[in-house]
Amino acid sequence: MTPAVLALFALAGVVVGFSKTAVGGLGVAAVAIFATVLPARASTGAVLLVLIVGDLVATTTYRRDADWALVRRLLPAVLPGLVLGTLFLHIVSDEVLRRSIGVVLVVLLVLQLWLRTRRTTGPSTQPHRVASWAAGGAAGFTTMTANAAGPVMTLFLSAAQVDKRRFVGTNAWFFLVVNLVKVPFSAGLGLVSGTDVVRALALVPAVVAGGLLGRWTLGRISQARFEVLVLVASGVSAAALLV
Incomplete structure (x- = not known):
């Protein structure tokens, strides 16, 4: 493994920790880095284990900040999304898959921007059950096919108007559960290997460093700036998948 590849993996680890x-x-962005170094399908299993490391860092950091009512609303629809994503992986090319997810994220982003122009500032709201099932299914599908459910959850939690710590804590616990459930699916597809486990363990320091940087950043930005940042990140993610 060349120094350049090692540096890219380390960068991906930092990005995972920061994003979580x-x-x-x-x-x-970390998913994209793995996909440039490894074959596209193999990269999904490899980055999954690193994401789980990031989930553990995030849930340790924000262990008391999750909105479990939101998590419970989302989880029932995740499993059907995972199953559908597993089947979808067998019938489409990586290119079609990547672009289709990008289109979905663009639609969700436009919808969220429209909702922001129509809402007034107020207390957090509980999303409608239909919206929760749609978001849970979309998260299950996109995380199984491309580890790209982060923007889906970002838009869902933004619509729920939760404060930034509860936003990150809910996101962290939701993905810890979902990513652990994904492991048997990925292993069944032959996407997880012993090398992936060793790599994930080697990247723990990079993920922790990114996590500390993320925690420092979150404590120094306002709620308004945080909301703008998560929407911008979703837009960049969608654009990266479409290019």
């Missing part, structure tokens, strides 16, 4: 403890939509 601050701006979730940026996690797609």
